[in-house]
Amino acid sequence: MKLIIIGFMASGKSTMAKILSQKWQLPSHDLDQMVQQNAGMSIPEYFKKYDEAHFRALETDTLGMALKQTGILSTGGGTPMREVNFDAIQNQSAPVVFLNASDQTIQQRLIHDGASSRPLFQKLGMDGMMQLKHRRQLTYERLADRIINVNNENPVFNADRLVDKLGMVTNG
Numbered sequence: 758m759k760l761i762i763i764g765f766m767a768s769g770k771s772t773m774a775k776i777l778s779q780k781w782q783l784p785s786h787d788l789d790q791m792v793q794q795n796a797g798m799s800i801p802e803y804f805k806k807y808d809e810a811h812f813r814a815l816e817t818d819t820l821g822m823a824l825k826q827t828g829i830l831s832t833g834g835g836t837p838m839r840e841v842n843f844d845a846i847q848n849q850s851a852p853v854v855f856l857n858a859s860d861q862t863i864q865q866r867l868i869h870d871g872a873s874s875r876p877l878f879q880k881l882g883m884d885g886m887m888q889l890k891h892r893r894q895l896t897y898e899r900l901a902d903r904i905i906n907v908n909n910e911n912p913v914f915n916a917d918r919l920v921d922k923l924g925m926v927t928n929g
């Protein structure tokens with residue numbers, strides 16, 4: 758893997774991976790999409806049929822497969838929370854970038870996208886999502902080599918800012 762993108766739900770990980778993939782002419786891999794392929798169903802369906810613990814086990818297995826690929830990886834918002842996943846990501850030589858969006862930005866996007874694609878939003882509601890976001894923040898910060906504050910700037914502009922910050926990683 759050349760770059761690993763982490764961050765809370767709706768921070769823009771999948772969008773960023775696609776933009777960088779075009780910019781760098783590298784494949785992008787979206788962990789949620791890979792999980793869905795492995796499961797043979799959508800993530801909301803999987804949560805309904807099984808439960809979150811089963812989803813997390815499948816996510817860990819799929820992460821192992823994803824980390825063997827080359828290119829850019831967008832993770833799921835919960836991926837770094839399991840210690841085994843955190844360690845697997847940290848052990849990669851690829852830089853890890855945390856897309857850090859404000860509560861307000863996440864709230865707007867969750868409302869805009871609707872709850873149907875995010876089972877945890879269905880379960881926890883907005884207050885629960887914000888509490889989850891705050892609980893996870895430190896783990897994202899610990900795992901990240903670089904933190905990019907992202908809100909509703911043009912996503913291509915955010916990708917350019919990320920590349921600038923990464924230059925500092927690769928060039929020392």
Ligand SMILES: Nc1ncnc2c1ncn2[C@@H]1O[C@H](COP(=O)(O)OP(=O)(O)O)[C@@H](O)[C@H]1O
Binds near residue numbers: 767768908915
């Ligand atoms: N820079 C941005 N400005 C405005 N909306 C964005 C931006 N980046 C992503 N979005 C929107 O936010 C939502 C979540 O983006 P997504 O890339 O799926 O996030 P994640 O993969 O982190 O859950 C989508 O509706 C997407 O179109």
Ligand SMILES: O=C(O)C1=C[C@@H](OP(=O)(O)O)[C@@H](O)[C@H](O)C1
Binds near residue numbers: 771834836
């Ligand atoms: O934060 C989480 O626990 C989750 C985030 C989702 O990915 P996105 O961050 O791409 O929405 C997806 O993996 C699943 O719904 C659980």
Ligand SMILES: [Mg+2]
Binds near residue numbers: 831832
């Ligand atoms: Mg995503």
